Amino acid sequence: MRIIAGNNKAKRLNSPKTKNTRPTLDRVKEALFSIISNYIENAVVLDLFSGTGNLGLEAISRGASFAWLNDSNNLAISTIISNTQLTKNQNYVKITKKDYTKCLAQIVQNDLKFDVIFLDPPYDSMFGIQTLKIIDESKDKILKENGIIIYETDKNFVQKLSKDFNNDVFDNFKNLKCIDDRSYSNVVLKLYKWRE
Numbered sequence: 597m598r599i600i601a602g603n604n605k606a607k608r609l610n611s612p613k614t615k616n617t618r619p620t621l622d623r624v625k626e627a628l629f630s631i632i633s634n635y636i637e638n639a640v641v642l643d644l645f646s647g648t649g650n651l652g653l654e655a656i657s658r659g660a661s662f663a664w665l666n667d668s669n670n671l672a673i674s675t676i677i678s679n680t681q682l683t684k685n686q687n688y689v690k691i692t693k694k695d696y697t698k699c700l701a702q703i704v705q706n707d708l709k710f711d712v713i714f715l716d717p718p719y720d721s722m723f724g725i726q727t728l729k730i731i732d733e734s735k736d737k738i739l740k741e742n743g744i745i746i747y748e749t750d751k752n753f754v755q756k757l758s759k760d761f762n763n764d765v766f767d768n769f770k771n772l773k774c775i776d777d778r779s780y781s782n783v784v785l786k787l788y789k790w791r792e
Contacts, residue, residue, distance in 0.1 A: 599653060601658055609649070610648065610679055621783070624748075625654060629654060632712065632746065635712050637658075639712050643716075649676035651714040666693075666694055703737075709743070713745040716747075741790065770791075772788045772790065
């Protein structure tokens with residue numbers, strides 16, 4: 597795993613040897629950042645299920661001004677700290693070890709809004725959907741007016757949920773709209789913006 601482009605290009609990042617952390621593959625990350633390239637310059641970024649810090653640190657390398665890196669796992673947090681030090685980005689990140697709901701509550705309390713939000717939760721969990729609901733209901737309290745959310749999940753999970761629910765659980769929000777949906781082998785990227 598490495599930083600693909602920008603100030604820290606080719607810098608190798610640490611990845612814990614555990615099944616609990618699943619970093620975004622370089623080819624998926626490259627495609628993802630190509631899609632959202634217009635959103636990154638000077639962006640304020642949230643990487644809510646950060647794992648290794650991979651996505652947030654890539655954003656910083658490409659010109660984002662700040663990244664909030666959160667995870668609830670001790671090993672993930674030590675890896676995020678290590679990778680932040682490796683890339684010398686300590687002054688551009690905030691690292692928190694919180695349950696995602698508590699992190700989002702702290703963000704609202706601090707009145708901080710993001711240009712880009714990365715959601716890369718465990719593939720077999722409802723955490724991503726629940727996070728989208730929280731953001732949707734908060735309206736303008738977490739995501740900026742022209743901001744974007746990137747939700748990374750798994751094709752099997754998408755098929756399972758689509759089968760289990762009569763409506764499309766991935767695009768059943770009052771204020772958020774899924775504007776793009778792409779697959780890379782088993783990885784699915786869903787992009788969300790505010791409805792106009």
